[in-house]
Amino acid sequence: MKRHWNVAIWAGFGVVIVALVSYIPIFARFPLTRDVPWANYLLFLLGGGLLAVGVRRAFQDPEHYRGKISGSVFAVLSVLLCGFFVVGTVYLTKQIPSAERALRPGQPAPPFVLQDIAGKQVASSELLKGHRAVVLVFYRGYW
Amino acid sequence: MTEFHDRGVEVVAISVDSPAESQKLCQSRGYSFPFLSDPNAQVIRQYGVLHPKGGEDDKDIARPAEFLVDTTGTIRWVNLTDDFRVRARPEAVLGAISRLGG
Numbered sequence: 001m002k003r004h005w006n007v008a009i010w011a012g013f014g015v016v017i018v019a020l021v022s023y024i025p026i027f028a029r030f031p032l033t034r035d036v037p038w039a040n041y042l043l044f045l046l047g048g049g050l051l052a053v054g055v056r057r058a059f060q061d062p063e064h065y066r067g068k069i070s071g072s073v074f075a076v077l078s079v080l081l082c083g084f085f086v087v088g089t090v091y092l093t094k095q096i097p098s099a100e101r102a103l104r105p106g107q108p109a110p111p112f113v114l115q116d117i118a119g120k121q122v123a124s125s126e127l128l129k130g131h132r133a134v135v136l137v138f139y140r141g142y143w
Numbered sequence: 144m145t146e147f148h149d150r151g152v153e154v155v156a157i158s159v160d161s162p163a164e165s166q167k168l169c170q171s172r173g174y175s176f177p178f179l180s181d182p183n184a185q186v187i188r189q190y191g192v193l194h195p196k197g198g199e200d201d202k203d204i205a206r207p208a209e210f211l212v213d214t215t216g217t218i219r220w221v222n223l224t225d226d227f228r229v230r231a232r233p234e235a236v237l238g239a240i241s242r243l244g245g
Contacts, residue, residue: 034229035229089228093226093228093229094226096194096197096206096207097193097194097197099191099208099225101191101193102191102221103190103210103218103221104221106218109190109217110190114179115162115179115180116179116180117162117177117178117180118162118166122155122177122179124212128212129214130153131151132152132214132243133151133212133213133214133219133240134152134153134154135147135152135155135209135211136157136190136210137154137155137156137208138157138187138190138205138207138209139158139207140158140194140198140204140205140206140207140227141158141159141198142160142164
């Protein structure tokens with residue numbers, strides 16, 4: 001008897017890959033899906049569920065379904081990828097120094113003169129002059 | 144962004160990136176507010192948001208942070224995240240601006 005291609009395994013692994021790679025280009029752009037990456041966790045769950053169905057089929061009904069080996073390999077890979085994502089989002093991105101030395105509300109903001117993207121010198125006093133307030137956004141940069 | 148400008152508030156981004164690098168970023172993302180370059184992290188250090196050796200080749204960079212400064216040059220609101228994925232939401236900053244009064 002011809003054995004079926006085990007679609008659930010491949011679809012499941014595909015969803016797991018999407019769950020992993022979609023965070024930075026898509027879900028990290030919106031605070032709602034960025035701060036707690038629930039959309040990606042859901043995708044991992046969905047992919048894992050599909051894989052589980054596929055692997056179960058392969059082992060319970062090997063006469064009809066292929067995928068004992070590929071299913072096992074993809075299942076292990078998926079666990080690793082999911083683990084990498086969870087470690088990355090709950091641990092790695094928190095590896096920044098504590099902010100105890102940061103200036104606090106009520107303290108004077110140190111004045112500065114820095115170059116903008118056109119190479120022009122911009123002074124904080126100039127920025128404040130024309131506005132009600134200035135929001136300084138410090139970011140890590142793209143080094 | 145227009146909402147900040149409507150309220151008379153300027154937003155300024157600061158990092159150790161060179162003006163050329165920031166220009167690339169602005170072009171690709173379409174940012175129109177000023178991006179300032181603090182290559183030696185001097186200003187970043189003054190504000191207490193230095194991340195020593197946080198960058199490539201142990202370069203000193205800024206840890207993510209937002210400061211709201213009023214016209215007298217006083218800091219009125221600060222957001223210090225403990226996770227660089229999680230930045231201040233615009234609503235939170237606008238809320239702080241509303242509380243400035245005046």
